Amino acid sequence: MKQPFMAIVLTVSGSALLAAGSAIAFDFGDVLKRTVERATQSEVQRKVDQETRKTVRCALGDTRCEKAARADAEADAADADPAAGEHADAGGDHPLIAPYRGSVRKERDVDAFNEYLRIVGRAGKAAKTERLEGKLTRLRYDNPKGRSTFEIERNYRDALTARGFRVDYECVKRTVCGTTDKPSWQSLNGINLGIAGDVRYFTGKLAYGSGAAYVSVAVNPTVTYVHVLETASMERDMVAVDADALAAGLEKDGRVRLDGIFFDSGKALLKPESNPALDQAVQLLRQQASLKLLIAGHTDDTGSHAANQKLSQQRAEAVRNALLARGIAADRLTAQGFGSGVPLADNASDAGRAQNRRVELVKQ
Structure with missing residues (x-):
């Protein structure tokens, strides 16, 4: 008599458990759904609050807004024009002057706007410099083997002269140029010709675009530096001939x-x-x-x-x-x-x- 009774009890208890489990599963799914909805609403509200606070900060003159706007503008310009913006710059030589044939470009540094100390002479044991501002391109090339510094320097000079370039300072040999004087040329503007005795250097300017370009070329037996500083406006003395x-x-x-x-x-x-x-x-x-x-x-x-x-x-x-x-x-x-x-x-x-x-x- 006890066994059937127990079976009945077990059967009833199993059904109840199944029903309870279904109810719990239903309740859990509903709770989860409501939780997700609340989280979504909370995230939307958080974003709204965040943008509201940002707008208020910008209205009050927060400098972070200006920086963010500038970054967005540069990104939009780069998307619209692949040639626009430093980050969109695919690299390459400067359009003003091609490298000597066989040279290998090893370094390229471009600043949309920077200052530059152009070496324009030597006074005693120190370099004379001219401070310039504008778009600055600095290139370094490994020279092809079997070419003299004279040949390489002359090719650059002739190509520039053909475009109206005028040399306003030049020197030959380290002892005359003073490339390792204190302060050294490397510390002044990044031209590092080392201790080689056979060095050549010239610098000058020409009309370029709507402004002017100052070009400095430095050569030793193994490397050549080409630095170009572009100004935004034409200068009064930028006539190629007189x-x-x-x-x-x-x-x-x-x-x-x-x-x-x-x-x-x-x-x-x-x-x-x-x-x-x-x-x-x-x-x-x-x-x-x-x-x-x-x-x-x-x-x-x-x-x-x-x-x-x-x-x-x-x-x-x-x-x-x-x-x-x-x-x-x-x-x-x-x-x-x-x-x-x-x-x-x-x-x-x-x-x-x-x-x-x-x-x-x-x-x-």
């Missing part, structure tokens, strides 16, 4: 290169950066009222002979037209293109081709 220098060149050789004349590659439309050089040519012609000039256009040998001949003629005429527009009489100016037929340097190198692309004034 009337007196043009007159002296004509007097000496009967012809003179008109530096500071710029065209886009393959085109004959004068760029605005050419205006200072054109104005100096006009000044020359006004100073010498009887002077008549042939404006000679020259190209490198890239492309066909016919295309180069046509382009050089168009560029010579563009310069003539610019001088006519400035009030020079038409019978004093003749334009002629010579294509690539009268090179000044070997067209096998970038520096040589840069020298060959030029406009000259020839005395008639």
